[in-house]
Amino acid sequence: MKIETLLTSIGRSPEEHEGAVNPPVYHASTILFPTLADFEAAEKAGWPLVYGRSGTPTVRELEAALAELDGAECAIVTSSGLAAIVIALTATLSNGDHLLIPDSLYGSARKFCDQELTRYGIEVTYYDPLVGAGITSLMKPNTKVIYIESPGSLTFEVQDIPAIVKAAHAKNAIVIADNTWATPLYLRTVEMNVDICIHSCTKYIGGHSDLVMGLITHSKKFNPQLRRTYRNLGAAIGADEVYFASRGLRTLAVRLKQHQETAFILAKWLAARPEVVKVLHPGLPSCPGHDIWKRDFKGASGLFSILLKPYPHKALAAMLDGLEHFGMGFSWGGYESLIIPFTPERTATPSWTHDGLCIRIHAGLEHPDDLIADLKKGFERLNGAA
């Protein structure tokens, strides 16, 4: 079955719900056990359904759907993408362990590593996202986890996942990868032997900028420890978020196709602009790791960055403030176009030396002609105020 078809069928069973196309939503904290025998049977089974915080039938249905989508044995949905990262790292690392993370890491995950994990005696080392097989030389006897985010969601370096997985597994380290940008449609991390995969469903899976949710897909081997940490950290998810995410799934393939097409149109147009020094879109040769993207990915989503020449702050304000179709806001993956300026945080890659402006763009579902016209006027304002 092709993935477009799969998306229309997973996580729903009309025959069990009076023919209703979509599954019902269980708003439940307390789960009642009709008899003591039922109570004891549930206890014996490890409490598969016991209390809203640890999952309801609504949650379980989406988890099964997302595991199937990713080709994974198990899935856990979490209260945010960041919670998924926190749970995956907390479940796999202990005091005295060493963690390798890419210098291009998503900012809030970086804060969690620097401000929380280090307090628990976990050694954190940043590595150049383009290190590839060279990761071996950074591994120590206590390296337990190598974390990957490919491409980085600000600077878009595409990482050599197979090389890193090979190096990690040769020394018994676990690989955790954030696959939010590509989604399971455009990168098959399970087939690449990544051990644990993270997604922020807030982005493309939700797709409508109205929910915050995360996902951890993984094999049965890692399920008990991930589930335990999930429960112990109290990272529950609300029923309505789960429902919105399962609704988002139905249109994921068509939305991504359009995000991809529009982002390529914008990226190519931007590459020809005199104000732009470089376009960081994994699908273009100007992006570090483009050849790896061609080798490993099945597509590109709608998020990419551009590096501009130096301009005064007032010129940037003139450009961004007047945009009609690009909202200035964090997150991405919704139907709307977004734009933000950014300054990458770097500790392991002194080679990052751009001295102009950095701008990240999310190509939404508007018509590309309108987006280009908007950006064109934006550049006129940028130049006019420079």
Ligand SMILES: Cc1ncc(COP(=O)(O)O)c(C=O)c1O
């Ligand atoms: C690559 C990436 N991973 C994870 C997250 C965290 O997701 P959430 O906002 O759902 O916590 C984000 C959020 O922007 C992200 O960009």
